[in-house]
Amino acid sequence: xxxxxxxxxxxxxxxxxxxxxxxxxxxxxxxxxxxxxxxxxxxxxxxxxxxxxxxxxxxxxxxxxxxxxxxxxxxxxxxxxxxxxxxxxxxxxxxxxxxxxxxxxxxxxxxxxxxxxxxxxxxxxxxxxxxxxxxxxxxxxxxxxxxxxxxxxxxxxxxxxxxxxxxxxxxxxxxxxxxxxxxxxxxxxxxxxxxxxxxxxxxxxxxxxxxxxxxxxxxxxxxxxxxxxxxxxxxxxxxxxxxxxxxxxxxxxxxxxxxxxxxxxxxxxxxxxxxxxxxxxxxxxxxxxxxxxxxxxxxxx
Amino acid sequence: xxxxxxxxxxxxxxxxxxxxxxxxxxxxxxxxxxxxxxxxxxxxxxxxxxxxxxxxxxxxxxxxxxxxxxxxxxxxxxxxxxxxxxxxxxxxxxxxxxxxxxxxxxxxxxxxxxxxxxxxxxxxxxxxxxxxxxxxxxxxxxxxxxxxxxxxxxxxxxxxxxxxxxxxxxxxxxxxxxxxxxxxxxxxxxxxxxxxxxxxxxxxxxxxxxxxxxxxxxxxxxxxxxxxxxxxxxxxxxxxxxxxxxxxxxxxxxxxxxxxxxxxxxxxxxxxxxxxxxxxxxxxxxxxxxxxxxxxxxxxx
Numbered sequence: 388x389x390x391x392x393x394x395x396x397x398x399x400x401x402x403x404x405x406x407x408x409x410x411x412x413x414x415x416x417x418x419x420x421x422x423x424x425x426x427x428x429x430x431x432x433x434x435x436x437x438x439x440x441x442x443x444x445x446x447x448x449x450x451x452x453x454x455x456x457x458x459x460x461x462x463x464x465x466x467x468x469x470x471x472x473x474x475x476x477x478x479x480x481x482x483x484x485x486x487x488x489x490x491x492x493x494x495x496x497x498x499x500x501x502x503x504x505x506x507x508x509x510x511x512x513x514x515x516x517x518x519x520x521x522x523x524x525x526x527x528x529x530x531x532x533x534x535x536x537x538x539x540x541x542x543x544x545x546x547x548x549x550x551x552x553x554x555x556x557x558x559x560x561x562x563x564x565x566x567x568x569x570x571x572x573x574x575x576x577x578x579x580x581x582x583x584x585x586x587x588x589x590x591x592x593x594x595x596x597x598x599x600x601x602x603x604x605x606x607x608x609x610x611x612x613x614x615x616x617x618x619x620x621x622x623x624x625x626x627x628x629x630x631x632x633x634x635x636x637x638x639x640x641x642x643x644x645x646x647x648x649x650x651x652x653x654x655x656x657x658x659x660x661x662x663x664x665x666x667x668x669x670x671x672x673x674x675x676x677x678x679x680x681x682x683x684x685x686x687x688x
Numbered sequence: 689x690x691x692x693x694x695x696x697x698x699x700x701x702x703x704x705x706x707x708x709x710x711x712x713x714x715x716x717x718x719x720x721x722x723x724x725x726x727x728x729x730x731x732x733x734x735x736x737x738x739x740x741x742x743x744x745x746x747x748x749x750x751x752x753x754x755x756x757x758x759x760x761x762x763x764x765x766x767x768x769x770x771x772x773x774x775x776x777x778x779x780x781x782x783x784x785x786x787x788x789x790x791x792x793x794x795x796x797x798x799x800x801x802x803x804x805x806x807x808x809x810x811x812x813x814x815x816x817x818x819x820x821x822x823x824x825x826x827x828x829x830x831x832x833x834x835x836x837x838x839x840x841x842x843x844x845x846x847x848x849x850x851x852x853x854x855x856x857x858x859x860x861x862x863x864x865x866x867x868x869x870x871x872x873x874x875x876x877x878x879x880x881x882x883x884x885x886x887x888x889x890x891x892x893x894x895x896x897x898x899x900x901x902x903x904x905x906x907x908x909x910x911x912x913x914x915x916x917x918x919x920x921x922x923x924x925x926x927x928x929x930x931x932x933x934x935x936x937x938x939x940x941x942x943x944x945x946x947x948x949x950x951x952x953x954x955x956x957x958x959x960x961x962x963x964x965x966x967x968x969x970x971x972x973x974x975x976x977x978x979x980x981x982x983x984x985x986x987x988x989x
Contacts, residue, residue: 417845424845424853475808480800499781500856503804507776508845510808514815515840518833528829532819535836539816544718544725544809552725555801 397682400675404442408466409433415463415516427497427505428512432470435488439612439683440465440582446675447586447601451593461534461589464513465582468542471509472578474502476551482637510542527591534585541581550574554639562640568610575616576609583608600665607662608680614655615684617641621648655684698983701976705743709767710734716764716817728798728806729813733771736789740913740984741766741883747976748887748902752894762835762890765814766883769843772810773879775803777852783938811843828892835886842882851875855940863941869911876917877910884909901966908963909981915956916985918942922949956985 412432419429441462448458477484477492479499484492494502517535520528540546550573557570583605587593593601621643642651662680666673713733720730742763749759778785778793780800785793795803818836821829841847851874858871884906888894894902922944943952963981967974 422850422853423857424850428845475804478804480804501853503776503779503781504849504853504856507807507811508849510811511840511844511849515837515844518836518840520830520833520837528833529821531833532821532829535815535819536821539812539819543812543816544729548805548809548812549723549725552723552802552805555805556724 394678394682394685397678400446400679401437401439401442404438404445405436408436408438408441408462411459411463412466415467415512423497423501424504424508427493427501428508430496431474431493431502431505432467432509434490436466436470438466440469440579442679443579443582443608444586446679447583448590449675450669450672451587451590453590453592458586458589460516460519461585464516464538465578465585467509467513467516468538468547469578471506471513472542472547472551474506474509478502481551481555513538530588530591534588537581537585537588541577546573546577546581547575550577557640559638560640562645564645567640567642567645571610571613572606575613576606579609579612580605596668600668603665604662604676604680607658607665608683610658611655611662611680611683614642614651614658615686617643618648618651618655619687621651659684695979695983695986698979701747701980702738702740702743705739705746706737709737709739709742709763712760712764713767716768716813724798724802725805725809728794728802729809731797732775732794732803732806733768733810735791737767737771739767741770741880743980744880744883744909745887747980748884749891750976751970751973752888752891754891754893759887759890761817761820762886765817765839766879766886768810768814768817769839769848770879772807772814773843773848773852775807775810779803782852782856814839831889831892835889838882838886838889842878847874847878847882848876851878858941860939861941863946865946868941868943868946872911872914873907876914877907880910880913881906897969901969904966905963905977905981908959908966909984911959912956912963912981912984915943915952915959916987918944919949919952919956920988922952960985 413429416428416432417425419426444458444462444465445455448455473487474493476482477487478494485495486492490496492502493505497505514535517531517538520531542548550570553566553570554574557566562570580602583601584598587598587601620641642654645651646654659680662683663677666676666680669676714730717729717733718726720727745759745763745766746756749756774788775794777783778788779795786796787793791797793803794806798806815836818832818839821832843849851871854867854871855875858867863871881903884902885899888899888902921942943955946952947955960981963984964978967977967981970977
């Protein structure tokens, strides 16, 4: 298959996943049109997100021939955590962004208090969804607890929150490559990697060796994603990405400001290759995941 | 026993619980003196909190003769959630408080970004602690999931976050008694009530009828606590409580501004009586809990 065909196949999967997630999220969110808090939650979750993490969850399920509906609560919980993190990252005290996906950020639309609270609510709701035994088709309770534990670690003070605090502290300072990688492994990589791990666990069919290789895959994919983000940002794709202004313009250290465009692209390719290699044990079954990994560094949005 | 003796017995229990929680929280928090984020988490958790919710957890355990150490992760998780909520409530976009327990609020000491992130981190850590099978002595995984689910509901968009959003939206507006009760049932009452429910569940020894009466107890105790808070606030105890200025001065609707001091006290007594009545089935074993309920409306801090 050519690159274009691969990309268009993934694009179709993404579109399908976006529609599915919009439907699912509406089912799990509190009803809208009741309070500004609930409206802010809907606004932040149903604003045209790419749904890359849920697609990853469903593709990992396919790898182990698990029924996709079994993974719905996990996909919803991970997307709720992702959406909460975007609301809080955009706040005036953080990145102070006015636009997200081409629309006013949550605090611009609903005020700062509602935005902070909507983020808090989405994060908490993620754990409510995961722990709800009645809605959860995974019968193994020990597995559900492991998933909650892994996701909390990925999202918490050693994971995503650590990365965001690192990012805030680093603004205006130069980082070395080691520090920049550490920041992105936690800020973006931890949740992407946890999506892979948790989905594999949820299927109940992944061996210890499968999990080890999928951990490598998730980590490589996370770096790949972030470096491509920096490249798009440097190339002025902010408008296409619905953001303004670019990270580089905010004096943030990025892979491009640190290494230059050419070296940044080489790094993205390196981690893309690592991601591909980590899928070897899954043979032909990994083809959709291979396409997704390629899409991660070919995307222009 | 006289009122004074009761209060001093509870005061001793509280002091002991405070020391125990300080030790436990240090074990569960990430190491301090490493990053501003971790320092902010320590600062917000180890700032002289009353630890009323953990004491409630341990007293419910005693009611069912459960070993107190079995309840440590639950007590820690609930206190982490409580501390996160205080950080976010104090933020400039929310109550804009400069002082908490007589010291600069977390955002005053560490900046807004670190305060928002420390709150996010504490909330997430609470679920990490609860889901950590290795540290959790409750062997029944179905019970742990129920506890996570109950706590997430109590803390989330239908519970504590709902109450805080209600509180923010209500500022400068008058509420009726029904609305004020609804606000406090969610903002303060939900977590107090969940502390009681989750502890009873965690012992594995509470019957359905026990749980029903303890739910009534938790809800009554929550209202009792909040009305007394409003009374202390109106009586100018802000200094003693380490806060400034009083809610009434911020044009918040309180039980005192709505009903007057005398009627507010009558309401507090009513809910105190409800709390006492709901303990009847536990006979003499409930004496410590009865003292705690009395302390809730006799406290001056």
